[in-house]
Amino acid sequence: MDYYFTKEHEWLRLDGQSGLVGITAYAVEQLGDITFVELPRPGREAKQSEVLCAVESVKAASDIYAPVSGRVLAVNEQVESGPEIVNQSPEEEGWLVRIELADPGELRSLMNREQYRDYLEGLS
Amino acid sequence: MELIFEKSAPGRHGTVLPKSDVSPAAELPAALLRAEPAGLPELSELEVVRHFSNLSRRNFAVDTNFYPLGSCTMKYNAKAAEEAVRLFAGVHPLLPYLPAGESFVQGSLGVIHQLSQLLAEITGMAAFSCQPLAGAQGEMAGIMMIAAWHRSQGQQRRFVVVPDSSHGTNPATAALVGYEVLTVPTSSAGDMDLDVFRQTMNNEVAAVMMTCPNTLGLFNSQVAEICAIAHGHGALVYCDGANLNAILGKVRPGEIGFDVMHVNLHKTFGTPHGGGGPGSGPVGVSEKLLPFLPSPRIAQRSDGSYYLAEPAAESIGRLANFYGNFGILVRALAYITMLGRDGLVEVSEQAVLNANYVMSRLKGWYDLPFDTGCMHECVFSAARQLKQGVHALDIAKYLIDRGFHPPTVYFPLIVKEAIMIEPTETESKETLDAFIAVMIEAAQLAETNPEALFQAPRTMPVSRLDETKAAREINVCCSWVIAGEERGLRI
Amino acid sequence: MKRSGYCPQTPAQIREMLAVIGVSSIAELFAVIPPELRARSFELPEGMSEFEMLAGMERLAGQDRRDLVPFIGGGSYDHLIPAVVDHLAGRAEFATSYTPYQPECSQGTLQALYEYQTVICRLTGMDATNASLYDGGSALAEAALMALRITGRKKILVDAAVNPFSRQIVQTYLANLAVEVVEIAALKGQGDRQQFLATLDDETAAIILQNPNFFGGVDDFSDLAAAACVRGALTIVSIYPLSLGLLKTPGEMGADLAVGDGQSLGNPLSFGGPSFGFLAVKKEHIRNLPGRIVGETVDKDGRRGFVLTLQAREQHIRRQKATSNICSNQSLSALRGLIFLATLGREGLVELARLNYDKAQYAEGLLAGIRGVSLLNAGPTFNEFTLRLPTAAASVCAQLLTRGIVAGVPLGRWYPGLEACLTVTVTEKRSRAQIETLAAAMEEVLWS
Structure with a gap:
């Protein structure tokens, strides 16, 4: 399945008209042990690049930006009760939000896995 | 160590109350009463004394250990100031609100007024309010006064500018007063980047918040220019006085362009930190902001007597139940009275001497991101040690084993693996040398045996604590059973 | 000048430290501060010993009156402290x-x-x-x-x-x-x-x-x-x-x-x-x-x-x-x-609250029984209650103050229309005799 990435280290996995959103393995490594995820209310309309939710670790809090605009269809309730799942499986089980794409054209502004890998190399 | 609740035995008590000298009154209606008594622990007086005496021994404190916690000015707290507080015990704060009631509290009102005057002379501000209960509340009062001043000029502005090296309270305060925060980066010299600052400034900026000297322990020689640029855009400039200890008698913020400042009595003026408080954060203003000061204000008549002035219509209002943390004000007045003019100058000189000495002795061992002379504190980076996998935190924990409270670590946020050392003026060279020796030892261990640092501390009642578990499985009070239901469970 | 006892470095140590830093004087450590930013004034009194300071503080504290009998609360209460x-x-x-x-x-x-x-x-x-x-x-x-x-x-x-x-x-x-x-x-x-x-x-x-x-x-x-x-x-x-x-x-x-x-x-x-x-x-x-x-x-x-x-x-x-x-x-x-709270314990806090309630109830009965005085509270009270007096509460309060009694908080300042109201507080520290003295004095102020 296709993953798209943002410069703020969110990923989007497209799956028809909607997609799952989470944070990348790199982001998780930077944050350390995730202790809490503040999820949005389902039904909320999100705008691309605006704050979608937040994750907290012991010594940091980080805003998660919406990779695309759209309506929040569902949230991963598992991460609410057990945020460690984001550490264990950031790009699979530890997804955060399912979002319905408002404008597929926005995908063009995101990176593919290869581009994201190059981007990470540029950071180090 | 057991919790006090685990030492409880039903039927014990630690004190006997006086017998009632009136007959019992009729019971209150049941609907107004609690179902059962609160689950307080039941201990004898000796058990209470043992419990808290033993707890206290699980603390490092200034009186027992060198405590170079950067940005917190953990200087020695004069014991005579504690004696002074006892002299003022037992005065009810509402007395001045009664008819002619001020005449009964001239001493207490005098403490507040005299301290305000002294702080004004020390800082060059026009007047002070001693009401703010902590530095952050002083900041809030300051930014509220700035907001009120802009309103009085018919303006509603949007932004507050802070450098990225600022204390977290600065942006948090701006947000609390309804402003958006613009952050200016730090230049390679360690000062706020002047070019970016110029570009950031616009006529929507209400205030610029600066710490002087800044949180890197550096005095910004362009501070007057920054004030002038801000004023040129109609903005006011706030001085976070957390680091005033460095410049007592050397620089008066009110003279160089600052419009508002707060001081931390628990830092600069030697009042005890109390395990986190009570502190005190008096706020001072320039002439044009006088009407906006918090109310009530304590004023003096021409005959020398003190009174509560009617609040000005422009006042931002009341911040605290009464006049501030009065007991702390008494201690600060005692401190300033004992030190006097020359003593306060000596404070800043010796504080700066001690910090520069520590910096000079350690800079061969740790990276110094801003290698210029410092003021009262110096900020190192453990970046070099990180190459061996050793973090600032590991060095901090090793210091604990060697009997030193660690410096502030990971602040300022802009310095990677920051180690911020503030020795204060009250520490002897012998103590500094002992601390320096252990810091060097830690740097050597980082090269030769980092494991020794990772295992620290080993001499304390507990080893490193699992902070992740604390945040994931929240347990902030010891559970109890009420009406058959367990309360205070993990959240 | 004699230095304060709070800065321990000896002159020899200061010289040694300056040498390590590589400067010749303490003033040099402040060289980063441009002359035009230097303090133009620092007119504070001379310092003094702790003994002189405490003597001064004692004089200042002596200007507070500590012999008043307080029936005043309003957010700050005179309670026993073990x-x-x-x-x-x-x-x-x-x-x-x-x-x-x-x-x-x-x-x-x-x-x-x-x-x-x-x-x-x-x-x-x-x-x-x-x-x-x-x-x-x-x-x-x-x-x-x-x-x-x-x-x-x-x-x-x-x-x-x-x-x-x-x-x-x-x-x-x-x-x-x-x-x-x-x-x-x-x-x-x-x-x-x-x-x-x-x-x-x-x-x-x-x-x-x-x-x-x-x-x-x-x-x-x-x-x-x-x-x-x-x-x-x-x-x-x-x-x-x-x-x-x-x-x-x-x-x-x-x-x-x-x-x-x-x-x-x-x-x-x-x-x-x-x-x-x-x-x-x-x-x-x-x-x-x-x-x-x-x-x-x-x-x-x-x-x-x-x-x-x-x-x-x-x-x-x-x-x-x-x-x-x-x-x-x-x-x-x-x-x-x-x-x-740990010293009082589970039963002690109940007993303390009860003492406050009982004494306040006793006082309420006495004071509300004075001719022309009534209770504002329609419902139950704990250790404070509000009296409606036949005259301005502030002036009654002022007269009682001259007798060394702080009778309570007159409410007019905060509640327009309640200028005749006085909120009285009775904690466990007030004795029956003090309560009776208050009642007698108030009656006297009102009616003689």
Whole structure:
């Protein structure tokens, strides 16, 4: 399945008209042990690049930006009760939000896995 | 160590109350009463004394250990100031609100007024309010006064500018007063980047918040220019006085362009930190902001007597139940009275001497991101040690084993693996040398045996604590059973 | 000049240190400060010894009158403090430490604050609290801010029977935030329930109530809390913690947030400070709490220990997105509260509250029996009550002051129309004889 990435280290996995959103393995490594995820209310309309939710670790809090605009269809309730799942499986089980794409054209502004890998190399 | 609740035995008590000298009154209606008594622990007086005496021994404190916690000015707290507080015990704060009631509290009102005057002379501000209960509340009062001043000029502005090296309270305060925060980066010299600052400034900026000297322990020689640029855009400039200890008698913020400042009595003026408080954060203003000061204000008549002035219509209002943390004000007045003019100058000189000495002795061992002379504190980076996998935190924990409270670590946020050392003026060279020796030892261990640092501390009642578990499985009070239901469970 | 005793470096050490630094004088260390920024004045008195200072302080303190018999409360109460409180809280290991950022060498403060949090929860019947706030008034303001954040609404209803100073502090904190604060009138010493219910709507973030209220009235706010809940508004109850020896808890009333001032728990009057504020909440609101929170955890070897937790809410991490700008707490005052409550114990607090109630009831009976004097409170009271006098309360109060009695707080300053009303406080420290003297003196002032 296709993953798209943002410069703020969110990923989007497209799956028809909607997609799952989470944070990348790199982001998780930077944050350390995730202790809490503040999820949005389902039904909320999100705008691309605006704050979608937040994750907290012991010594940091980080805003998660919406990779695309759209309506929040569902949230991963598992991460609410057990945020460690984001550490264990950031790009699979530890997804955060399912979002319905408002404008597929926005995908063009995101990176593919290869581009994201190059981007990470540029950071180090 | 057991919790006090685990030492409880039903039927014990630690004190006997006086017998009632009136007959019992009729019971209150049941609907107004609690179902059962609160689950307080039941201990004898000796058990209470043992419990808290033993707890206290699980603390490092200034009186027992060198405590170079950067940005917190953990200087020695004069014991005579504690004696002074006892002299003022037992005065009810509402007395001045009664008819002619001020005449009964001239001493207490005098403490507040005299301290305000002294702080004004020390800082060059026009007047002070001693009401703010902590530095952050002083900041809030300051930014509220700035907001009120802009309103009085018919303006509603949007932004507050802070450098990225600022204390977290600065942006948090701006947000609390309804402003958006613009952050200016730090230049390679360690000062706020002047070019970016110029570009950031616009006529929507209400205030610029600066710490002087800044949180890197550096005095910004362009501070007057920054004030002038801000004023040129109609903005006011706030001085976070957390680091005033460095410049007592050397620089008066009110003279160089600052419009508002707060001081931390628990830092600069030697009042005890109390395990986190009570502190005190008096706020001072320039002439044009006088009407906006918090109310009530304590004023003096021409005959020398003190009174509560009617609040000005422009006042931002009341911040605290009464006049501030009065007991702390008494201690600060005692401190300033004992030190006097020359003593306060000596404070800043010796504080700066001690910090520069520590910096000079350690800079061969740790990276110094801003290698210029410092003021009262110096900020190192453990970046070099990180190459061996050793973090600032590991060095901090090793210091604990060697009997030193660690410096502030990971602040300022802009310095990677920051180690911020503030020795204060009250520490002897012998103590500094002992601390320096252990810091060097830690740097050597980082090269030769980092494991020794990772295992620290080993001499304390507990080893490193699992902070992740604390945040994931929240347990902030010891559970109890009420009406058959367990309360205070993990959240 | 003789140097203060607080700077230990000898002249030889100073020379040595300057040499290590590589400068020739202390002045050189300040060379970075441009001459035009140097202090132009520093006109402070000469320093003095601690003995001279204390003599001066004693003269100043002598200008306070300490022989008055106080029947005055209004947010600050003259209660007994067992000697162990001063003794233990005065231990330098508590007093001269700071915020427990390094938990391994701060377990004393951390465990004490965890125990403090527990007694506050048990006292108020709430689920969670922080390690204390500045004072009761600012705790109320923080509670109001919390309610605005939680509900996303912009309107707050405040009972006019809430302490006027607390209401002023709430106004100060909210002044810049485009929030509507609606005051609900107090009739006969109680908030007007009809007006509360009529004003409460779907825009309301919170209702603010106080028990006992500023007039001394005791209430059960369960009905208002239920009504607020239906509208999606939070209920904030400000309480006088000592009264919780007897009175229904905010938790039992269904309050979402409970606040109060801890002065009555082992903190001296001290002209109004320091004391501490507390803010206790239902568990779903813990992440919205401002300030430090201590949590239990384990160390690497599995031993119980305590740390500051949920710090990602706080200003030093979240900066402008923090739940508050608060940094320090009132740790030592909160510790006093804990020691006070632990010394009294479960039964002791009940007995203390009962003493207050019984003595106040006795006084209420005597004073309200004076010709022309009646009780404003329509319902029950705890250790304060409000009298309606046949003449201006301020002048009666002034005349009693000349006899060395502080008869109470005249209400006219805060409640137009209640110029004849006087709120009288009777704590366990007032003797029957003092109460009878007050009654006799008041009768004399009124009728002779």
